[in-house]
Amino acid sequence: MAFDTWTPLFGGIVAASIWEEPYSVRLVWRTMLAIKDRDGFVSSSVPGVAQLANVTIEECEEALKKFEAPDKYSKCC
Numbered sequence: 001m002a003f004d005t006w007t008p009l010f011g012g013i014v015a016a017s018i019w020e021e022p023y024s025v026r027l028v029w030r031t032m033l034a035i036k037d038r039d040g041f042v043s044s045s046v047p048g049v050a051q052l053a054n055v056t057i058e059e060c061e062e063a064l065k066k067f068e069a070p071d072k073y074s075k076c077c
Contacts, residue, residue, distance in 0.1 A: 009033075024062070025059075025062070027053045027063075028050075030053075046060055046061060
């Protein structure tokens, strides 16, 4: 896995609803933002993301479930 892309970090992310989630969820989110390719694809397994985020596999799986679930407080749409 090559980490050769640059991802801007906008201050508004701290106002996102995900910021209210547990620390492990925020770590997985930021890790995925950092390692995504230019198309937004994260080329890694769940254990790989967990290792990079320094969380357990179970915490990573829980974070991914949250990312896939509807968010009634989302600023989007």
